[in-house]
Amino acid sequence: MRSRLHAAFGSLRYLAVSCMLAVSIAPAGSAQAFDWAQQAPVAGTGNERTDGDAVGEPVGELDPGAPIVDRDFGVSTRSAGLDRQVEMYQWRLHRGEYQRVWNAARIDSSDFDDAHRNPPFLLDNRRWWSDDARLDGRPVDQEVLQALGEWRVFRPGFSRLPLNMAATFQPEGDGLGSAENPLQPQIGDLRIRWRELVLPPLQGRVVFRDGAWRLRPSAAPGAAHAAAPAAARGAAAASRSGSSDDGTLSWWWLSLPLVLLLILALWRRSPKGKR
Incomplete structure (x- = not known):
């Protein structure tokens, strides 16, 4: 009887050691599988290479090209875009009352x-x-400029202001105004401001396709972050929770031999077990 107990005890001890090794190895393997799922290209997110694409991520900064000029006022910028904003002082009827705005x-x-x-x-x-x-x-596709650019007010120089404009406008704040007294504008007075387009670093936001840098779908304004496939999300959830839906053993079942080993050791210590 004692030899049978020793044999059973040895088998359980071997099984317990094997389970402990499995528990120590399984998390590392799961983490590697999850990392692979995260790093693998996801179709439709802009991370995959397209046919004929032989260019990786951009490394330089955007060259906006030739200066952009507002020829009416001789205002120019070396940015990727120029915006002229004009306001007029005029009447508005609001709730039966005339207002100047x-x-x-x-x-x-x-x-x-x-x-x-x-x-x-x-x-x-x-x-x-x-x-x-x-x-x-x-080349950079214009959609990239329009989607990622940010307009910022700047004060241009007016050294090239045409004579006809110089007779009407004078510097006012960051732009030009036609009012003789900017503190007391009159109906019909104008004021003008300019903005230039500033772009963030384009690494990770563009992909080279069809001969030009084009906007990645995941970088478009309002686009949600690219989601992993359902299988990858399921694997990640299983890795975080310690459970699996595909039939693999849970950690609770792996710990069961250790519980049996503890019960056997207590039984051997009892007076009844020593007979």
């Missing part, structure tokens, strides 16, 4: 009385985009 578009005054008619809006708001921007010597 700056507005970026002409307010329709056709229903106003004769004393509160707004003059024509003589200057347009305009926006220019670079058409020869390059990155690492290769």
Whole structure:
């Protein structure tokens, strides 16, 4: 009887050691599998290489190309875009009362009385985009500029202001204004501001395709972060929870031999077990 108990005890001890080795090895293997699932390219996210794509991530900075010029005012910038904003001081009817306001578009005054008619809006708001921007010597699709660019106000120099504009406008704040006294503008006065386009680093945001750098779908404004496939998400959840839905053993079952070994050791220590 004692020899049988020794044999059973030895078998359980061997099984317990094997289970402990499995428990120590399994997490590392699961982590490696999860890392592989995270690093593998996901179709449709812009991380995969496309046919004919022989260029990796960009390494340089954006070259916006030739200066962009607002020829009406001689204002120029070496950024990837130029934006002219024009406002006119005009009448607005609000809750039955006439108010004087700056507005970026002409307010329709056709229903106003004769004393509160707004003059024509003589200057347009305009926006220019670079058409020869390059990155690492290769063209950049204009969609990249429009999607990722940020408009920032800048104060241009007015050394090239045409004479006809110089007779009407003078520097005011960061731009130009037509009011003789900027603190007391009159109906019909204009003020103009310019903004230039600034882009963030484009690494990870563009992919070279069809001869130009183009916007990655995952970098488009409002796009959610690229999601892993359902299988990868399931593997990650199983790795974090310690359980699995595909039939593999859970940690609770792996610990069962250790419990049996403990019960056997206590039984051998008892007076009944020593007989």
